Amino acid sequence: MRYSGLFLILLTLGATSASSADDIMPSRSDARPSMPYAGTATMLDDGSLVLHLRSTSDGKPVDETLTYKTTDRGYDSVLRHLGGLNPGDTRDFSPWKD
Numbered sequence: 001m002r003y004s005g006l007f008l009i010l011l012t013l014g015a016t017s018a019s020s021a022d023d024i025m026p027s028r029s030d031a032r033p034s035m036p037y038a039g040t041a042t043m044l045d046d047g048s049l050v051l052h053l054r055s056t057s058d059g060k061p062v063d064e065t066l067t068y069k070t071t072d073r074g075y076d077s078v079l080r081h082l083g084g085l086n087p088g089d090t091r092d093f094s095p096w097k098d
Helices: 002-024 075-082
Strands: 037-043 049-056 061-068 090-093
Touching (some): 037 061, 075 090
Antiparallel strands (some): 037 090, 049 061
């Protein structure tokens, strides 16, 4: 009984920290992701998109990277917003909200 209470506390703490991290970064699994960041996007040889996030929509600096694989649900939406890319291409992008 004593251990189950401790387990529930640890489980709750883990869920809380995981949800707050998800609130910060856009999800690669969203069908229509919003991207409140500006930066550069590069398409890799396998078609994956690597987004180098440089600033938020209100101008605060950010230094993060997101990778969208061709199988991720949000991939087509991101590629469409970028105006299409070919492997090896790099393009600047601005924030967007879908």
